[in-house]
């Protein structure tokens with residue numbers, strides 16, 4: 001997968017050089033290219049924003065600068081097919097594991113994290129005539145720009161790519177992963193030492209009985225979900241649980 005990010009804060013994307021995404025880049029599983037939007041300005045102040053038509057607070061990012069930048073990214077991938085444009089915005093579709101799975105299947109993502117009050121609407125409308133466009137929000141809170149969302153989305157997508165996570169099974173019990181555990185939060189996890197500050201380990205985890213352990217983990221996931229995200233319980237499919245139990 002190729003990922004391009006156009007931003008006025010390239011240094012904000014430094015975390016994409018470390019850990020899981022960093023290793024995937026070194027291995028060649030991910031080709032991540034970060035571009036400074038100001039490269040496509042032509043004035044001495046490298047201006048990327050202007051006042052909003054219709055008045056109102058803040059500034060809006062200029063369409064001509066973004067258009068030149070995204071055209072240049074497109075041109076650098078001639079013959080690779082059209083990318084999917086991902087635009088983080090507080091007014092976007094909620095970013096979910098389902099969308100992460102969808103994006104992980106794309107060969108090329110181009111991220112356009114904005115600042116100020118956002119990007120002139122005509123940029124998204126223009127590229128939507130040639131590219132798949134996803135306007136995405138990572139949560140119901142307000143950030144100052146889209147770069148943090150790019151880090152979140154990139155990590156969620158990268159970990160789904162073949163060979164990126166050490167244990168291929170790790171996806172199976174992901175919170176929100178499709179399947180019997182779909183929409184359930186993960187239960188508690190434990191490791192050595194067997195006693196820590198006079199706290200032991202749930203006996204079932206020491207039993208070696210995989211069926212009982214799987215059922216305990218499912219029940220714990222259900223309990224945590226009911227406590228922290230009751231809204232997700234309503235989306236669970238009881239039949240999936242029976243199928244899960246039968247497989248134990």
Ligand SMILES: N#Cc1c(-c2ccc3ccn(Cc4cccnc4)c3c2)n[nH]c1N
Nearest residue numbers: 088089114137138139141142143145146149
């Ligand atoms: N994804 C995502 C987001 C953002 C987000 C993303 C991009 C931009 C660009 C500019 N702003 C500031 C801004 C603009 C307009 C109104 N309110 C705030 C952003 C916020 N906030 N919260 C999220 N979950």
